[in-house]
Amino acid sequence: MFVDKERISLKSGDGGNGATSFLRYKGVANGGPDGGDGGRGGHIYFVGDRHKTTLIDFHFKHKYVAENGGKGEPNKRHGKDGEDLYIPVPLGTVVKDAETDKIICDIYYDGQTHLVLEGGNGGKGNVHFCTSRRHAPHFSQTGEKTELRRVILELKTIADVGLIGFPNVGKSTILSKVSGAKPKIANYHFTTMSPNLGVVGYYDDSFICADIPGLIEGASEGAGLGFEFLRHIERTRILVHVVDISGVEGRDPYEDYKQINAELKGYSKELAKRPQIIVLNKCDMYGAEENIKIFKKKINGRKKVFTVSAINGEGLEKVVQTIIEMLKEMPAPTPIEHEEFKYEKVDVRKFEIIYSEEDNVYIVDGPIVKLLERNVVLNDMDSLAYMQKTLKDYGVIAGLRKAGCKDNDTVIIGDIEFTFMD
Numbered sequence: 001m002f003v004d005k006e007r008i009s010l011k012s013g014d015g016g017n018g019a020t021s022f023l024r025y026k027g028v029a030n031g032g033p034d035g036g037d038g039g040r041g042g043h044i045y046f047v048g049d050r051h052k053t054t055l056i057d058f059h060f061k062h063k064y065v066a067e068n069g070g071k072g073e074p075n076k077r078h079g080k081d082g083e084d085l086y087i088p089v090p091l092g093t094v095v096k097d098a099e100t101d102k103i104i105c106d107i108y109y110d111g112q113t114h115l116v117l118e119g120g121n122g123g124k125g126n127v128h129f130c131t132s133r134r135h136a137p138h139f140s141q142t143g144e145k146t147e148l149r150r151v152i153l154e155l156k157t158i159a160d161v162g163l164i165g166f167p168n169v170g171k172s173t174i175l176s177k178v179s180g181a182k183p184k185i186a187n188y189h190f191t192t193m194s195p196n197l198g199v200v201g202y203y204d205d206s207f208i209c210a211d212i213p214g215l216i217e218g219a220s221e222g223a224g225l226g227f228e229f230l231r232h233i234e235r236t237r238i239l240v241h242v243v244d245i246s247g248v249e250g251r252d253p254y255e256d257y258k259q260i261n262a263e264l265k266g267y268s269k270e271l272a273k274r275p276q277i278i279v280l281n282k283c284d285m286y287g288a289e290e291n292i293k294i295f296k297k298k299i300n301g302r303k304k305v306f307t308v309s310a311i312n313g314e315g316l317e318k319v320v321q322t323i324i325e326m327l328k329e330m331p332a333p334t335p336i337e338h339e340e341f342k343y344e345k346v347d348v349r350k351f352e353i354i355y356s357e358e359d360n361v362y363i364v365d366g367p368i369v370k371l372l373e374r375n376v377v378l379n380d381m382d383s384l385a386y387m388q389k390t391l392k393d394y395g396v397i398a399g400l401r402k403a404g405c406k407d408n409d410t411v412i413i414g415d416i417e418f419t420f421m422d
């Protein structure tokens with residue numbers, strides 16, 4: 001099965017919780033705080049893997065989760081970092097954010113590694129909350145939680161050369177003769193149902209050639225296999241337009257040529273402008289000779305035309321040689337240019353204040369609520385003192401005052417409710 005588009009979800013690891021513990025050993029009654037930090041959650045990366053050719057793995061597995069960070073331990077021991085997750089994808093995989101459709105990365109090279117999601121930070125152990133006035137903090141920070149993200153993987157095969165043409169004209173036969181690829185070949189339309197790739201070697205040079213299902217009139221409206229597979233030749237540098245010059249199927253070869261170009265244009269103007277060479281195939285058949293003359297006359301030197309008989313390999317070397325020469329003159333292909341899209345970690349200090357007239361309460365909302373919840377253990381006085389300080393430092397107190405909050409008014413932050421005292 002050939003799979004070239006999938007939607008999957010990713011979740012990097014949550015940070016581990018910080019520890020609350022106190023030093024204990026023989027002879028020491030009240031040792032100081034020694035709770036270590038929680039470990040970082042595992043990151044998620046995509047990695048280019050040249051051995052993969054389809055996205056089939058993602059058809060069967062949709063959710064990828066990196067390991068959570070371990071919790072901090074006594075004796076200031078740091079929790080274990082969650083293991084990072086490396087997801088191998090075929091070269092040419094474009095990763096998009098499912099919500100915005102923006103490109104996150106284009107995995108183009110073998111071994112290319114892209115960090116898509118960062119793991120959550122570990123929480124701080126109680127050892128960090130010790131001050132000159134707070135000798136024994138009975139609280140620590142919980143690890144940062146991460147969010148589930150949805151991405152779309154789309155394979156846009158990377159090949160130098162793409163074979164195009166009507167069905168049954170001999171595209172797969174050509175690929176099988178010039179490369180080690182073994183595509184299915186048969187005397188009926190749509191033998192090839194999904195792209196085949198082959199590496200074509202010529203002395204010290206080589207290129208990658210893609211054979212895609214045949215196009216027919218109306219492909220732009222979805223006829224035949226439609227345009228489904230044209231995305232696999234979008235990145236090619238040269239198109240080899242294969243024409244059955246024997247006319248054995250009763251069509252006019254030159255009309256075939258024009259038709260395919262019209263369909264190509266209907267799909268993408270850019271692809272229609274790609275350098276194209278014409279390969280007239282099945283020259284061994286009766287009637288080919290006459291048709292070659294007519295075809296060449298109509299093309300009138302506007303394009304390079306080669307005559308071959310793919311079935312017995314005749315004429316193909318000249319085609320390969322020409323492609324090698326042409327490729328050398330062309331700029332090296334590059335990944336898709338795109339604005340870099342990154343999943344932002346939320347600014348944990350952001351907040352807004354909402355006044356509820358009905359209940360006469362001030363509600364503090366936004367990411368800061370999560371941050372405070374992570375830091376505060378409600379039954380602990382020290383922790384509340386720490387929260388007050390944080391509220392002041394992050395400008396929440398000033399914000400409340402500005403919003404009209406006065407002494408004895410009620411303030412709600414997440415699950416915490418308290419009376420405002422300046």
Ligand SMILES: Nc1nc2c(ncn2[C@@H]2O[C@H](COP(=O)(O)OP(=O)(O)OP(=O)(O)O)[C@@H](O)[C@H]2O)c(=O)[nH]1
Nearest residue numbers: 167168169170171172173186190191192214310311
């Ligand atoms: N006589 C002759 N037959 C050929 C030649 N090249 C290919 N064929 C035959 O044409 C038929 C179609 O060949 P394929 O290579 O499967 O054609 P295709 O263009 O890949 O076809 P689709 O995958 O259906 O689009 C097969 O029966 C081949 O043996 C040739 O040079 N001469």
Ligand SMILES: [Mg+2]
Nearest residue numbers: 171172191192
């Ligand atoms: Mg084929």
